[in-house]
Amino acid sequence: MEHVDLRKLNSGELTQVRRQVVRLKKMGKPGKEIEEITGVRQNRISEIWTAYQREGDGSLEPKKRGFQKGTHLRLTPEEQAEIREAVITRHPEEFGIPGSLWTLKRVCAYVWKKYRKKISDGSVSDYMRRWELTCQRPVKRARKQDPSRI
Structure with missing residues (x-):
């Protein structure tokens, strides 16, 4: 008999x-017969039935998987605020990082230099999005240019 892999079903099918x-179990069908009808293994049938008895209809809907947003962050809120402030108001050169514009790699280098925490480019990108900072194309002019002298 071909068994159904419940992990591969979308939420509606699951x-x-x-x-x-649950309907077959309520009708009094034994686990073996339910397994033949649905293709679900008996141990999973037992788990589904036990959860249904404990939680009711709420147990039939799949739960959201993974971490909750905002948990398991590498940087504390205080560190995030300091880094965000530095990226907005200062230049990487001021911290001994070569380059005049912030890039993901330069932010990673700053985090390592200041807090001794390794962070990937993707994580920094996620933090920047969370801080509502976006990549900007630099204006084509010198940074220390004096507009009144032009």
């Missing part, structure tokens, strides 16, 4: 299979 298992 809910439908769980409802079918």
